[in-house]
Amino acid sequence: MKRVKQKIFQDYIARQGLKSTRQRDIILDAFLSSDRHLSIEELYLKLRAKHPNIGYATVYRTLKLFAESGIAREIHFGDGQTRYEHVSEGEHHDHLVCTGCGTIIEFENESIEKLQDEVAAAHNFLIKHHKLELYGLCAKCRS
Template sequence: MTEEQEIFHRHIQRAGLKRTAQRDLILDVFLRTEEHMSSEDLYRLVQREDPAIGQTTVYRTLKLLTDAGLAREVRFGDGRARYEHNYKHPHHDHLICAECGKTVEFFSGELEALQDSIAARHGFAPTHHTLRMFGICAECQRQLGQRKREETAAEPRVRFASAPGTS
């Protein structure tokens, strides 16, 4: 049994709940992924292995995983809650593409030091923070650039002739 499974089983036992094969499968599928998943994304993955598991069971189990400290809810500005690994998963920040939704995790020691310095300057003792930087990923920039070139090429080129006697 993995450490994460032990933590989860202790948590559900303390909550007065029973260990079930469905909860174990949802935990296993969650632990095998590295993406930021919505409950719907996880539900689709779980359905491949056990079509009898309902979406409500997946949602409730994600809540248990979060309460147990194994998952963390993250929001990227599109109104959807997503979940990522939390246990033994180092702090990181996110770059989010405003076009396609691609998310990149990153860590910057320089950025962390700057944030600590700003907090100290203001006499602030931070407990946690999140940084979400929105922009356009390299792939979308290429696609947008290609569309712009295609639109420009499709625009009619109109030449205005000078009226006689004017230049």
């Protein structure tokens, strides 16, 4: 899947008339190797130790390109930070967000998806996309 996303991104930047650069490749590899919802700063700090020549603005612009190309999605959990997550065709998940420590848990629930479809159908509504975010305290913060 990583190679597919790399190819999608390379094709996108070529169509945009942009160059494939070593810095973009490094940022892409770090992003695709992470299983977290990364903020710009988190990814920048992760890269800075090994690649001090990659600046914050480069990470910012590159993450924006990932979102534009369709391999990443910008998400906002109400804490003022934009985070980025991987996007896979046909995949959908929702989020539990801890308001104590900021932990984000992804989950899938077929019953919730079915209920959303039923509610939409009852109102003659066509869902194009949606997001479900539940906010509260994780087990660690509750104890």
